[in-house]
Amino acid sequence: MGGDEGAIRVVVVDDHPVFRLGMTALLASTPGLEVVGEAADADEALRVADLTRPEVIIMDLHLGGGRSGVEATREIVGRHPGTGVLVVTMLDDDDSVFAALRAGARGYLLKGAAPGEVDRAVRAVANGEVLLGPVVASRAIGFLAGGRASGPTPFPGLTDREREVLDLVAQGLSNLVVARRLTLSPKTVRNHLSNVLGKLQVADRSQAIRRAREAGLGRP
Incomplete structure (x- = not known):
């Protein structure tokens, strides 16, 4: 976690230490990006966000500590509207995607995204843009094309x-x-x-x- 002046300040939130370490290493090795904090659960994410005021928070949705990344996203965006949340998660179901976007996330990638894709997403979110990974974007377009611009029915697996x-x-x-x-x-x-x-x-x-x-x- 260096001190590159003018770099985009990023916090990584994930309850899996190995993924968190890998993402931190990737970002730290990317010119123009600086990792200023890490967190493993929602409460810690809020504390780190309050302390570091990053431009971007990379957020997993499945966190330890009893609260989800969706809840953490909602609270962080409420406290710090200038901070962009980029979701990077294994969860690709409709409920997770739209819950995160409703909570205020500006980006949504699936774990396994290429380093270049993560780099582009971080910069886009820091710039106030919305960026969805290819799988998520195609799903959103499908809903719109199907005349379901209001969003999908919650929990389609339920009767x-x-x-x-x-x-x-x-x-x-x-x-x-x-x-x-x-x-x-x-x-x-x-x-x-x-x-x-x-x-x-x-x-x-x-x-x-x-x-x-x-x-x-x-x-x-």
Whole structure:
């Protein structure tokens, strides 16, 4: 982490030390870029962002510590609007992509992107541009071309009823109230919710609610 005057200041946030080390080494060896901090979870990312005020933060979405990169992105952009977040992650599903963009990320690359692609993305994001990797960009164009400019249906793997139950639960309603609202038995609501937890691969109700709200559900 040198002191190249005029260089784009970058922070790397990833809970995998090996990837973080590799990304830091790549950026540090690139002229015009300077790594000024690293973090392994959302709380640490916020502290480093507050301390270093970087132009760009490279952010993984799956972080340790119980909070996601989407949450960290939302908070960082809220605190530091001048900082651009470039997501670099393994997650290429629609929910992750659009949740990150809604949270304020300016770029989205998949891990495995070529060094030149990472370099271009960092510079574009630092310049206030939006840059999506080829896979992500083609998916976004597909949605627009299909007349779905408003974005995809959240969690397409869920049935309509499961999504309806999740939406109401994310509004803070109890199973009993959800059952009354949908004219279902409480047992049926519990079964739907259990299916939702399995399909979203989350451990409990609170994690499902967090995922739902990140995807835009849970609004009264």
